[in-house]
Amino acid sequence: MSTSQVAPPVPPHDDSGRVPAHVAIVMDGNGRWARQRLLPRVAGHRAGMETLRRVVGWSLQRGVRVLTVFAFSSENWNRPQDEVGAILRLMVQALIDEVPRLAEVGVRLHVPGSRDGLPAPLVDGIAEAQRRTAGNGRLVLNVCFNYGGRWDIVQAAQALAARGEPVTEQSLAAALTLAHVPDPDLVIRTGGEQRISNFLLWQIAYSELFFSDRLWPAFDEAEFDRALAAYAQRQRRFGRTPEQVQSMLAA
Numbered sequence: 001m002s003t004s005q006v007a008p009p010v011p012p013h014d015d016s017g018r019v020p021a022h023v024a025i026v027m028d029g030n031g032r033w034a035r036q037r038l039l040p041r042v043a044g045h046r047a048g049m050e051t052l053r054r055v056v057g058w059s060l061q062r063g064v065r066v067l068t069v070f071a072f073s074s075e076n077w078n079r080p081q082d083e084v085g086a087i088l089r090l091m092v093q094a095l096i097d098e099v100p101r102l103a104e105v106g107v108r109l110h111v112p113g114s115r116d117g118l119p120a121p122l123v124d125g126i127a128e129a130q131r132r133t134a135g136n137g138r139l140v141l142n143v144c145f146n147y148g149g150r151w152d153i154v155q156a157a158q159a160l161a162a163r164g165e166p167v168t169e170q171s172l173a174a175a176l177t178l179a180h181v182p183d184p185d186l187v188i189r190t191g192g193e194q195r196i197s198n199f200l201l202w203q204i205a206y207s208e209l210f211f212s213d214r215l216w217p218a219f220d221e222a223e224f225d226r227a228l229a230a231y232a233q234r235q236r237r238f239g240r241t242p243e244q245v246q247s248m249l250a251a
Helices: 030-036 041-062 081-105 120-132 149-163 169-175 221-232 242-250
Strands: 022-026 066-073 107-110 139-147 186-189 208-211
Touching: 030 041, 041 066, 041 081, 041 139, 041 221, 066 081, 081 107, 081 120, 081 139, 107 120, 139 149, 149 169, 186 221, 208 221
Parallel strands: 022 066, 022 186, 066 139, 107 139, 186 208
Antiparallel strands: none
16 A cells, blocks of 8 residues: 555554654664674574564554654665675565564554665565555554655655645655654664664654664663653653743643
C-alpha cells in the first residue's frame, strides 16, 4: 500500500505527555557489536533485527502508537557490496518471517524510501507486506529503507511540481513519505554517536532527542524505558515560553 492511499488513522493516544505517540530510532552499532565479538558484520545486522522485534513489543506494551526506524539509508549503498547484499537478503527474509507476526498483533507496516536499485523480490515483498497489514491499527511501524531525509524532501517537491501545486509547508509535508503519521515526538539514536545522519530532516524539527551509548543489538528494555523517562521530563514548547506552556497545561 502506498502512503498516498487511504489508511486507517493512527490510533488515539494519551495526551498526558508521559509517553511519546511517535518514537523514531536510528539503529546504530550493528557492525561494531559484531566486531567486538569477532563476528562478521552481517551477524550484527541479524542481532539488530532481533532487537527491533523486541522494541516493537515494548512499544505495544507502553502505548506508543508509531514506531519509525532507520534500517538502510540512501548513503549505505557506499558500504562494501557483500555487506549491502547481505542486508538486502536479510530484509527479504525479515518480511517473510515477520509480517505474519505483525499482522497477528495488529501492526501496520510501511516501508518509506526509494525503490530504485532494490531487487525485484524485495520490492514485491514490501508491496505484499504493506498490503497484508494495511487494515491494522494498533501500531504503525515505519521501516525506512533506502531512505534519506534530503531525498524525501526532493521527491515531495518534485511531486508537487509535477502536479502543478504550490509549494507550502502544508503541501510539502503532505507529500512526504511519512505523511500518514504525525511527526516524531522522540528520536533515539543508539551507538554513542550524536548526529541525525540524514534521517527525517523535515519531520524532526521539534522532536526531542535521546542519545544512547548502547550498540543497537545490546539496546535493552531498561534503556528503552530510560529514553521514555527522559522524554517525560522534557517540556515541549514549540517556540512558546515556559510560562505560556504552563498556562496552556493549566487551562
